[in-house]
Amino acid sequence: MKKLVSGEQITKSFQVGNEQHHVLTNVSVDLYEGEFVSIMGPSGCGKSTLLYALSGMDSIDRGRVMFDGMDLTSLSDKELADLRRTRMGFVFQQPTFLKSLNILDNILLPAMRDQRKNVVALTETAKNIMKKMGIVDLAKRDITQVSGGQLQRAGICRALISKPQLIFGDEPTGALNSTSAQEIMDLLASINTEGTTVMLVTHDPKIAARTERILFMCDGAIVNEMRLPRFTGAGLEDRMIAITAKMREIGI
Amino acid sequence: MYSKIVRNDMANSKLITCMTTLFVAAAAMLITLSAVLIVHLSGAIDTLMKQAETSHFLQMHSGAIDQARLTEFAEHHDRVDEFQINEFLNVDGAKISIAGTTLAHSVQDNGFSTQSEKFDYLLDLDGHAIEVANGDIYIPVGYLKDGTAKLGDTMMVNNKTFTIAGFLRDSQMNSMLASSKRFLVSEEDYTAIQKAGTIEYLIEFRLKNLSDLKDFEEAYIRAGLEANGPTITFSLFKMLNALSDGLMLAVILLISILVVAIAFMCIRFTLHTKIEEDYREIGVMKAIGIRVVDIQKMYLAKYGVIAVIGCVLGFAFSFLLRDLLLENIRLYMGETDNTSLVWIITIIGLLLVFITVMAYVQSVLKQFRKLSATQAIRFGTTYGKARHANYLNLSSNKMLPINLFLGMKDVLSRKRLYATMLTVLLLATFIIIVPQNLYNTISAKSFITYMGIGNSDIRIDIPQGNQNAQHVAAVVKTLERDTAITDYTVLTTKKFTTIASDGAEESLKIELGDHTIFPVEYALGRVPVAQNEIALSVLNAQELHLKVGDVIPLVINGEKNNLTVSGIYSDITNGGKTAKAAFSDRSAESMWSVVYGTMANPSQVEEKITEYVDTFHFAKVSGINHYINQTFGTTIHSIGKVSIAALVMALLLCVLVTLLFMNMLIAKDQTSIAIMKSVGFTNVDISKQYIARSVFVLLLAIVMGTFLANTLGEFLTSMVIASFGAAAFEFTINPLAAYVFCPLAIISVVLVATLLGTLRAGQLKIMDHIKE
């Protein structure tokens, strides 16, 4: 399998007042095409920071991040933005939409920047994705007129509009109830099946149980990892138990 | 505890605090400055006219005079307090030279007088009646101002040498708009130069009661006393004194009002934004039990400090600028008596600004009381959800580039927010264009047509005399033959008798001739053409209670004729009481004649005047450009200065407001910017969106501002101009300046400010604003 992203010796700290607050210390991680990966760990251990670093959304102090043969640390802001727009998708825990646009327009936003002339085809694509996510009826609604779960689905639609190779999710189900969360995971799994690489951050074993590789973080480092076979719809409970057991074993 | 919170808060929002302080300072400065200017101008005029004991009624007269009859009239008229006849020795400018330069080209009637005995004193620059020694001369202060003369220069009058011993203020003829200028010499010297010119008499009265002026005027006319020359009354003197500085003052006042409006809008805007930012905190404070009154006190304390600092700064600035603006008034009219009033007004102005700011803050703070703690904590915003421009959908937009689309959509979605910026930029456009148009208008040659003077190139004044007819004929013959002269007309003023509505006979000076060649601007109606038509000056129409279309009886060629009023025009010449008609008349004697002419090549006007000065030794030849320069020069100059100051100030305001606005917008929009960046919009994209918003608002503002300037601005200006006697006013617009350079200037400064203000947007970190 081809290596899509590789983080090498990533180190990152934040300046808090006069003190340097170390968040990531020499973290290395590889991500292969078609993988379905999750990162777990206690709150504040640096999961989000790692995700932002791998995607080039935030700078790092030392180390290197390679994306499909390119060194992200050497790219300009503009090149990074281009990458984000054309080859990556993001889903956040809290919905991040422009209040002044309706749901459909928010979904179209990243693609419209380059393919404005193609608006008809794009709208078609958007509607198809929305149908799959079950929110096609809400296209014309304002973002304030739908539920949190529906917004989260819209977020996934936006992440998919440019047909990215890779989707990052920072606790994409964190604000949802358990049923909605599993539905979102169904969607992400089906996207993954179609070939898109997916990397999630979560602290919920039930979510991590849906993925195939789980990275465990603690205090700014990846301390362990486990692999699971592809989830087929049965045995979620067992996978969860395995994960929890592993966590206890590591001590997080 | 409050002082600590206030200090912290100010330190945290330095820019907003600074801007708010600056705006308060600007408001305070302009309000005090205008107040001071008004008090000074009116006070100085009053002081000047009091010190000089200006005549209440002045009849200028040339020709024979019956002094005994006048004295008897004055003694028997119980309204008269004092009476005197002054002489004014009118000397041809060619015979006068100051420091080697002749006054041949002066459009003023330069003449010599001795100091009055009873009233109408000529004052020195300290406001005292001058006593002049033999060989010394005092000259009008206007000649100091325009650089013609300085102290100690020598002056030649018909081969007699004088030393300029000082400058004088003449409460009656100070203004360049008054056509005569008095030079003061001693009795002995006056007698010595008497042969050099012709004597004009100033028949002057002071009344016991100024309010009786109108009755007195009628009585004087009815008595059939000497009246060969303009009649000027106290109120016209006052107006002439106020005119040149008054116009500038009016413009400054207009600008001040607008800038104060802008300042308050910006204060409102910063306040709203600040409070919105603090909303959640206020909610928290409320939730933990701090009383609303305490929160309000905190804000009031903060804005109290800002308002005090702003007012003090504004006062200091106004102090610095004051002398600059008062220079002219001080020179021509001296100090006001009312220095205490100036202070009182200044303090009242400052208090007014302070109180208004505080009242404003208080009214905004009232919202606090209605705010529920939970609402504030949960939603953290005062404005409800953005109301969208639903008709603008990305999914149906193929045309506009996305950044332009998003910029415009944002403006249309948050109209209330952008309304502030729109209004400020609109007012700035207004502030730039109105003074500029006014400047263009009054510096255009055609402006004199609003003042009762036809627009020609050359003007030849032929004074009264028994040879008047021959002189006119000689001039006409020369002009007719002169190929350089394209057009000319002769206007002869004669005196007629009319019967007023109350049956009394009144004399009316009428300028006869073809008034269509060099027409003046008619406030109402049109130029008189037919034999039975007449046009009246505004003052005459008021006095005779006549409107356009009314009939006025007139004795012509010994017969009574009924003439129809065809039009009314404003006039500042000859005391403002004039009339124009086109009928032919042989009986009445000419008082004076004026010949107007135009030249094929206006650049040769100077040469031609020099030629005619030699040819027509009996007449006064002047160029209209010269006339405008010398009469309105100071006014034009000061309006020009004000319009440049307005331009600079408005541009500065644009920069400040745009910076402020963009800064706050970015603070508000941090999350949206982070979202855009997270989905792959570049820094340049974000900048483009802000520029699109700016330009969209800006273009709207410029279009609306220009429209308003040319409608409302013109209306306001015409009201100001009308109060000085001119009417039916229209802007003369320099299209290049008004429609190209001004908008370009505004656009470029706003763009630069937008770029500077949005620099921060690019540097914003996505992570800091999208928290998981």
Ligand SMILES: Nc1ncnc2c1ncn2[C@@H]1O[C@H](COP(=O)(O)OP(=O)(O)O)[C@@H](O)[C@H]1O
């Ligand atoms: N912008 C920032 N400034 C300072 N500290 C930060 C910033 N962002 C994150 N941190 C700190 O870095 C650590 C890791 O944060 P994060 O990666 O968000 O944790 P996680 O996602 O695992 O909960 C936390 O201790 C957090 O307080």
Ligand SMILES: [Mg+2]
């Ligand atoms: Mg996190």
